[in-house]
Amino acid sequence: MQTLTPILPTVTAAFLASFVEVVEAFTIVLAVGVTRSWRPALTGAALALALLAALVLAFGPLLALVPITMLQFAVGVLLILFGMRWLRKAILRSVGVIALHDEEAAFSQETAILNRQANDRRADYLAGLASFKAVLLEGVEVVFIVIAVGAAHGQTLYASLGALAAFVMVMVVGLAVHRPLARVPENALKFVVGLMLTSFGIFWTGEGIGAHWPGADLALLAIFAIVALASLAMVRWLRGTYPVSARRLAR
Known part of the structure; x- marks a missing residue:
C-alpha cells in the first residue's frame, strides 16, 4: 500500500519542476x-505536445522491462546530474554570478525577433516553429522529470498529476492575465527543485546499489534536509568570499 511519505515529495517535485518549465514555454508561445497570431502559436504548441505524447506512449512501457534495481540506479544517477545542474545555477544566481532569469526580458527578446521576421514570407512558419521548439524542449525536461521521480517506485501516475496540475495552473493564470508570469519566484523554485531532484537521485541510487536507508522512505526527508543545509551554507560562503564587484561584472 502506498504511503503519503513518498507520494507527497513525488507530486511536489513534479509540480514545481513542471511549473518552471511550463512558464518558460508559455512565455514564448504568448510572444508568438x-x-x-494565435494560429501558428497554438499549432506549434499542439504539434509539440502531440510529439511528446507519442514519445511517452512509445517508450514508457519499455520501463516495465527494466529490472527495478537497475532502473533505480540509472534514474538515481541521472537525477543527481540533472538536479545538481539546476542547483548549481540556482546557487550562482543567488550569489549574483549569473543574472536572474527574467520572463519579461525573454518575452521582449522573442517579440523583437518575431517583429524582424514580420516581412518574411515564411513569418507564420517561423512563428509556429518558435512555439514548437519552446514547448518541445521544455516538455522533454518535464517528461524526463515525471518519469525519473515516479518510475523508480511505481509513482509515475502521481508525478504525472503533479505535472498536469502545473500545466493547468500556468495556462489558466497566463491566459487570464495575458502577459508573461514575471512575478513567479523562478530562481527560488529552481533552487527547491534542484534540492528535491538531487535528494531523489541520492535516494534512488542508494536503493539501486542495495542500500537500506534508515527509516525507509522517511530517509528522503533527511537527505533533503542535509542537501539543503549544504547548499545554503555554500551560498553563504560564496557571498562572503566572492567580491561584489566581480559578481556585478559576471552579470
Missing part, C-alpha cells in the same frame, strides 16, 4: 500569439 501576441506578436504574430
Whole structure:
C-alpha cells in the first residue's frame, strides 16, 4: 500500500519542476500569439505536445522491462546530474554570478525577433516553429522529470498529476492575465527543485546499489534536509568570499 511519505515529495517535485518549465514555454508561445497570431502559436504548441505524447506512449512501457534495481540506479544517477545542474545555477544566481532569469526580458527578446521576421514570407512558419521548439524542449525536461521521480517506485501516475496540475495552473493564470508570469519566484523554485531532484537521485541510487536507508522512505526527508543545509551554507560562503564587484561584472 502506498504511503503519503513518498507520494507527497513525488507530486511536489513534479509540480514545481513542471511549473518552471511550463512558464518558460508559455512565455514564448504568448510572444508568438501576441506578436504574430494565435494560429501558428497554438499549432506549434499542439504539434509539440502531440510529439511528446507519442514519445511517452512509445517508450514508457519499455520501463516495465527494466529490472527495478537497475532502473533505480540509472534514474538515481541521472537525477543527481540533472538536479545538481539546476542547483548549481540556482546557487550562482543567488550569489549574483549569473543574472536572474527574467520572463519579461525573454518575452521582449522573442517579440523583437518575431517583429524582424514580420516581412518574411515564411513569418507564420517561423512563428509556429518558435512555439514548437519552446514547448518541445521544455516538455522533454518535464517528461524526463515525471518519469525519473515516479518510475523508480511505481509513482509515475502521481508525478504525472503533479505535472498536469502545473500545466493547468500556468495556462489558466497566463491566459487570464495575458502577459508573461514575471512575478513567479523562478530562481527560488529552481533552487527547491534542484534540492528535491538531487535528494531523489541520492535516494534512488542508494536503493539501486542495495542500500537500506534508515527509516525507509522517511530517509528522503533527511537527505533533503542535509542537501539543503549544504547548499545554503555554500551560498553563504560564496557571498562572503566572492567580491561584489566581480559578481556585478559576471552579470
